[in-house]
Amino acid sequence: MISGRRIATATAVACLSIGAGVLVVGQALGDAPPPCNAYYPLPSGGTWTYREGPLGGKPRVEKTVVVRSVEGAADRRVAQVEQSVRTPGAPGVAAGRARTTVHCDGGRIGMTVRGVAQSREGESTASGSVDARLPGLPPAAKLVPGYEWTSESRIQAKDAGISATTTGTRKNRVAGFETVTVPAGRFEGALKIETVEELRQEGQGRSARQELIEWYVRGIGLVMRETRVRSGTQSATSVEALTASSLIR
Secondary structure, eight states: OOOHHHHHHHHHHHTTTOTTTOOOOOOOOTTOOOOSSTTSOOOTTOEEEEEEEETTSOOOEEEEEEEEEEEEETTEEEEEEEEEEEOTTOTTOEEEEEEEEEEEETTEEEEEEEEEEESSTTOSSEEEEEEEEEEOOOOGGGOOTTOEEEEEEEEEEEETTEEEEEEEEEEEEEEEEEEEEETTEEEEEEEEEEEEEEEEETTTTEEEEEEEEEEEETTTEEEEEEEEEEETTEEEEEEEEEEEETTOO
């Protein structure tokens, strides 16, 4: 039997990008071309920093997202994005890293993730790895209050020679627009999306329920995410909030 604890480190690397399966990229300023998706523009060189921790508690990790390159034009683009996870207060020491390929086709976002987690912070030897196929958002024009859609995810994780595959089915709904305040600022008219995901570990009979609420701002991307994971009678809620972005002026 595969231990959930043993694959947790590798699976956490996928969460650099997934949460609800959404990668954060924002709109470049100046002479940049119109975005393929208003909530998923792909500006080369764009950066975002988030801090995540338990609801009502201190942040436990800091995430940095950087768009390294973009190919294509108009409504068909492919971006290479790098993510890293660090402990707050130790910006020079990475605990995990991942590379994501983001596809935008007709405004619809999809992505694949490859990442590793270190056995201890600062070590060069990876203790775990992850390959994931994740959905993003539908075209921006469809994201109006009341719009609903379903999506699928698949995560293959390895840790200490043990592997596991987790699949997810997500039900998503646009709840409306709200004002949201995070360390990076106060944003009016943020798109609010509610998601319920059923997670299943193949071959093990394990399952969990994940509930998410996300807020997106045009031209910036994800500004806040609340995640509640339920497994049996246990549940835990975490909050991820934007602290800085090169797109905020």
